Amino acid sequence: MSRFARIDSVGVLKEFRGSLCTFAQKASTALEEANSEIHRTIMWLKQDQHRHWKTQVRLRTERLNQAKRELQSKENYERMSPTGKGSCIDEKRALAHAQEQLEEAQQKLVHVRRWVPILENETFTYQGLVRGLSNAVEVEIPNACAQIDRMIESLEAYMTLALSSEEPELLTKPPSEDKTPSEQIPSMIRKAATPAEGPPQNYPALRKRTPTPAVREQIEISRKTIPWLKRGPISKTSREAVAGIDVERTPVTAHDKIVVAKTDRHQRRIYLERTTPGSDGDSGWYIGMADIEETLGCEGIRSVDLLKIYPGLNEILALPRGYLVVLDGAALEAVVDPQDNVVWPVQQD
Numbered sequence: 276m277s278r279f280a281r282i283d284s285v286g287v288l289k290e291f292r293g294s295l296c297t298f299a300q301k302a303s304t305a306l307e308e309a310n311s312e313i314h315r316t317i318m319w320l321k322q323d324q325h326r327h328w329k330t331q332v333r334l335r336t337e338r339l340n341q342a343k344r345e346l347q348s349k350e351n352y353e354r355m356s357p358t359g360k361g362s363c364i365d366e367k368r369a370l371a372h373a374q375e376q377l378e379e380a381q382q383k384l385v386h387v388r389r390w391v392p393i394l395e396n397e398t399f400t401y402q403g404l405v406r407g408l409s410n411a412v413e414v415e416i417p418n419a420c421a422q423i424d425r426m427i428e429s430l431e432a433y434m435t436l437a438l439s440s441e442e443p444e445l446l447t448k449p450p451s452e453d454k455t456p457s458e459q460i461p462s463m464i465r466k467a468a469t470p471a472e473g474p475p476q477n478y479p480a481l482r483k484r485t486p487t488p489a490v491r492e493q494i495e496i497s498r499k500t501i502p503w504l505k506r507g508p509i510s511k512t513s514r515e516a517v518a519g520i521d522v523e524r525t526p527v528t529a530h531d532k533i534v535v536a537k538t539d540r541h542q543r544r545i546y547l548e549r550t551t552p553g554s555d556g557d558s559g560w561y562i563g564m565a566d567i568e569e570t571l572g573c574e575g576i577r578s579v580d581l582l583k584i585y586p587g588l589n590e591i592l593a594l595p596r597g598y599l600v601v602l603d604g605a606a607l608e609a610v611v612d613p614q615d616n617v618v619w620p621v622q623q624d
């Protein structure tokens with residue numbers, strides 16, 4: 276099973292994050308408008324309508340009483356009239372109309388008082404139903420956006436491991452898909468990628484300088500640049516040589532820790548060994564000095580920051596645990612497997 280991540284673009288994540296933010300904004304606006312409308316309706320019923328119809332009951336009661344007095348006065352006048360034949364039709368119609376108006380106001384006031392608790396109860400039910408959406412808009416979506424931001428940052432940083440080389444697909448594809456085994460590399464490449472001349476190296480002795488997992492665990496990432504390690508990119512032929520080694524890759528992530536030897540002067544020849552990680556987030560890689568045994572201690576750096584000061588290490592950092600690599604400046608000197616067998620340069624028959 277491949278351990279490589281094929282990353283074509285982080286634009287989809289950015290687009291998805293934008294869609295989430297748009298949805299959250301629209302949903303938040305809709306919820307606020309709904310809550311505002313509900314609040315206005317309750318206030319309209321409890322204050323405006325209740326006050327209005329209560330006042331109407333009082334006024335219409337007064338009108339009804341006035342109509343009763345007018346009718347009674349007209350009846351008394353007709354009884355005292357010599358003819359005694361008054362009908363009082365207008366006063367009776369006014370009284371009936373005043374009675375209807377009062378009954379309407381009383382009915383409206385009863386309806387207002389009945390609907391206020393009903394609306395408040397429905398509002399409580401509604402708020403319970405939309406609580407999940409409100410929580411998503413206020414908490415879950417912002418948290419998701421923050422997580423997507425971290426994912427985008429990590430993926431972009433991871434992709435810089437490929438961008439720093441001329442063939443970025445080497446980070447995202449297993450060598451079995453992109454490269455032929457070392458014994459199948461064309462002869463012209465093998466000739467071009469000749470090892471740099473240097474003193475014979477005792478690889479087991481180099482391994483003894485590499486910090487143990489217990490020591491690595493105590494080392495924290497404290498710097499984004501290491502002056503003595505800053506140099507030009509590794510040559511293309513050297514990268515092709517490492518990429519052609521027939522072994523299953525285990526690439527590092529952008530934020531993995533790489534332990535580096537401390538020194539106060541520049542070193543041309545260095546070695547890199549991948550050992551057992553000391554903790555989570557530890558790549559297992561150590562970069563030390565090939566010609567000097569004594570150091571000033573160790574320090575940690577993220578792989579993405581390492582690639583900025585020393586471009587071209589992509590293929591080397593993808594080698595699995597146990598491999599050791601010696602570099603002489605920008606040239607590859609040797610690649611050694613966990614059994615200290617030199618797998619590059621390829622031995623010619």
